[in-house]
Amino acid sequence: PAVAEEEPLGAIFDDIRSVYGTMPGLTMAYEREVVTRSMTMLGAGAQGDLATGQLYFRPSQSLRLEQETPREELLVTDGETIWWYVPEEKTVHRYPAARFGQELRLLNDIFRGLVAVEERFKTTPGGRTPEGHVQVVLRPEPPWDEIDHVVISVNAAGEIRRVEIHNMLGSTTIFVLGAPEIREDFPEGWFGFEPPEGIRVIEDAGDAA
Helix, strand or coil: CHHHHHHHEEEHHHHHHHCCCCCCCEEEEEEEECCHHHHHHHHHCCCCEEEEEEEEECCCCCCEEEEEECCCCEEEEEECEEEEEEEEHHEEEEEEEEHHHHHHHHHHHHHHCCHHHHHEEEEEEECCCCCCCCCEEEEEECCCCEEEEEEEEEEECEEEEEEEEHHHHCCCEEEEEEECCCCCCCCCCCCCCCCCCCCCEEEEECCCC
16 A cells, blocks of 8 residues: 555654654664666666675764775765775775765765755655565655665654665665664764875875875
8 A cells, every 4th residue: 555545754754853853873784785777677686786884973964884894994974074995905085075965965864864855855655665664755856966866764663774875877775774873972083084104095086195
């Protein structure tokens, strides 16, 4: 049955906000998969690029992803600068956060509980997952350059357990999320980065610092 017949979208968003809206910070395990358009055409047996790790978020724009598998990586931002550290390669890439503004804004919206979702997205029911989680489709309004739409899956407790980001080229980035845990505070500099000695810093333009 359609989600609209079971529970209004407004009630679903209220449940989400009751979980995330007042959190001073959170952490959760994640699994990320990137499925390209060609993999989708190959059918259900095609598996994309998989990674797992731990995610940390502090409102309004501080995000840290500690990737554990298939290799150690770190992506961290304070909302102004993005650092992508790859210890295996002894390099760290530094980008202005504005370059990835749409993606960061989306994750910021999600982990703050979609506080202004009706103002920024066209929302429609998306059915249910095999686990019984409610799905909601979010289409940016006005449209975004790279992201076509997003599908979120919400469990009965109002926790977002899956986020599918569908881009304009037909690829999909899927985050499977663990249960959110409240974090009251974080260590000093947790959402910044100081390159260790001997690490090459690569600026956005590709020049080494």
